Amino acid sequence: MHHQSMKSTKHILQKFIAKTGQIAVLIDPEVTNSKLKLQPIVEKAEFAQVDYFFIGGSTVTRADFEKTTAILKSLTKIPLVIFPGDHQQLSNDAEALLYLSLISGRNPEYLIGQHVKSAQEVLKLDLEILPTAYVLISGGTQSTVAYVSQTTPIPRDNFSIALNTAVAGVLQGNEIVYFDAGSGARQPVDAELIKKVNQQLKTVVIVGGGVRSIEEIEVLKTAGTNVIVIGNKIEEDIDFLLDIQNYKSKVTS
Numbered sequence: 714m715h716h717q718s719m720k721s722t723k724h725i726l727q728k729f730i731a732k733t734g735q736i737a738v739l740i741d742p743e744v745t746n747s748k749l750k751l752q753p754i755v756e757k758a759e760f761a762q763v764d765y766f767f768i769g770g771s772t773v774t775r776a777d778f779e780k781t782t783a784i785l786k787s788l789t790k791i792p793l794v795i796f797p798g799d800h801q802q803l804s805n806d807a808e809a810l811l812y813l814s815l816i817s818g819r820n821p822e823y824l825i826g827q828h829v830k831s832a833q834e835v836l837k838l839d840l841e842i843l844p845t846a847y848v849l850i851s852g853g854t855q856s857t858v859a860y861v862s863q864t865t866p867i868p869r870d871n872f873s874i875a876l877n878t879a880v881a882g883v884l885q886g887n888e889i890v891y892f893d894a895g896s897g898a899r900q901p902v903d904a905e906l907i908k909k910v911n912q913q914l915k916t917v918v919i920v921g922g923g924v925r926s927i928e929e930i931e932v933l934k935t936a937g938t939n940v941i942v943i944g945n946k947i948e949e950d951i952d953f954l955l956d957i958q959n960y961k962s963k964v965t966s
């Protein structure tokens with residue numbers, strides 16, 4: 714493929730694989746899109762030794778996305794990973810792209826439609842492209858992602874459907890499974906599900922949605938979650954990053 718410039722050495726994927734209990738701070742460019750707002754988050758995230766910034770949102774304009782990505786790149790060396798809500802959320806200022814297929818849903822637009830629309834642009838990106846099975850699990854309220862994608866999440870306690878969805882996603886060639894209870898979920902994904910997934914599959918597991926405490930992070934880490942994504946909690950309480958710093962300094966020493 715002559716025009717392909719996407720990176721073939723997957724440093725971010727290797728970093729995902731290397732450990733459980735890594736932390737990603739999700740920046741929603743609809744909410745946090747100025748240097749004034751980003752600077753204090755970056756400072757505290759660096760102090761906390763946060764592993765990644767994820768950037769994306771289910772309702773973000775291209776302008777806010779590009780501006781926020783560029784500011785973040787200028788402020789920090791923490792790796793920036795795109796978590797795209799749609800085919801316009803793309804930028805070479807990031808290091809990797811979670812190339813999501815929403816496989817818990819049955820909406821062709823989020824299984825393949827968005828991918829066809831952005832195919833030429835993605836092919837030209839100079840990023841790691843990381844095929845990701847994106848699995849929505851009910852988090853106790855209707856999430857924006859479920860609404861925007863017009864899909865029904867998997868019931869929280871139906872481990873068999875969730876597990877089989879993850880297995881199918883990996884058999885299809887995805888390198889990562891991302892279980893999302895949805896932004897602002899009342900309850901995060903059940904760690905028992907993550908244990909079952911890890912018993913059957915060797916895959917990177919990312920979990921997000923409604924994670925609001927160190928205890929929940931610890932339980933998800935112990936279950937084998939590689940990356941835990943935190944959005945709303947840090948938007949509401951930036952000092953949660955200090956709790957993360959405290960936690961990280963204990964687990965790494």
Ligand SMILES: CC(C)=CCC/C(C)=C/CC/C(C)=C/CC/C(C)=C/COP(=O)(O)OP(=O)(O)O
Nearest residue numbers: 741769770771797798799800813823828857896
């Ligand atoms: C192929 C490309 C480039 C993109 C794929 C696009 C797909 C399939 C997306 C999956 C469906 C989707 C809408 C995902 C959104 C993921 C996301 C960034 C969620 C973050 O949610 P917030 O925007 O923070 O939620 P709020 O709106 O509640 O704040």
Ligand SMILES: O=P(O)(O)OC[C@@H](O)CO
Nearest residue numbers: 896897921922923944945
């Ligand atoms: O904002 P929160 O609830 O942390 O959710 C993070 C993310 O996984 C949502 O897609």
Ligand SMILES: [Mg+2]
Nearest residue numbers: 741770896944
């Ligand atoms: Mg948000």
